[in-house]
Amino acid sequence: MLKTILLSGYKSHELGIWDQKHPGISVIKYALEQRLRALIEEGLEWVIIGGQPGVELWGAEVILLLKEEYPALKLGVLMPFLEQEKNWKEERQDHYNQIMNQADFADAVSKKPYSGPWQFRARDEFSLDHTDALLLIYDEEREGSPKFLKAAADKRAETAEYPVFMVTMYDLQAAAEELEEKERPNW
Structure with a gap:
């Protein structure tokens, strides 16, 4: 049973998304x-994110909404380093801080501000060590920053049971069509 998953994916700029609208x-x-929802029904208790803008923060919003229906669900934020939001635009910092204020747990893997890419790798390894699976919005045909986390999770899956659940561009297209169908007025 999967009790804790790591949720990640593209950063907003990798998807060409520049604002919350x-x-x-x-x-x-x-x-x-x-x-x-499917994972919660199977016993999911914790969702861990790194707090990066894009899929991780949007996922946190979803988790916070699901907590109304599933109060036992918890959100954890494992930042790679302290003050990761320091150089972000004000709107992005505000969004991040809203999420952080509602998280059930938040901590930085590296206890100092940014000093190198090793901090992202350390956060990924620590997160993989403390979760049961990875839920990743990523499409191998459209490379981006999630490829590093996916590679680490795939390597882990070679020696231990560590499922990687992918949401690809095809899945997003199907979701868009389903959402459009749901929102279409009945004639």
């Missing part, structure tokens, strides 16, 4: 909600 965000959140 982009219509693609609702599609991503809908796809994540469907996957998370």
Whole structure:
């Protein structure tokens, strides 16, 4: 049974999403909600994110909404380093801080500000060590930053049971069509 999963995926800029009003965000959140609901029904208790803008923070929004229906569900944020939001635009910092204020747990793997890419690798390894599976929005045909986490999870899966649940661009297209169908007025 999967009690704790790591949730990650593309950063917002990798998807060409520059503000919180982009219509693609609702599609991503809908796809994540469907996957998370199924996992919650199977016993999921914790969802861990790294707090990066994009899929991780949108996923956190979904988790916070699902907590209303599933109060036992918990959100954890494992940042790679302290003050990761320091150089972000104000709107992005506000969004991040709203999520952080509602998280059930938050801590930084490296207890100092950014000093190198090793901090991201350390966060990934620590997160993989403390979760049962990975839920990743990623499509191998459209490379981006999630490829590093996927590679680490795939390597882990070679020697231990560590499922990697993927949400691909095809899954997002299907979610968009389903969402559109749900929102279409009945004639």
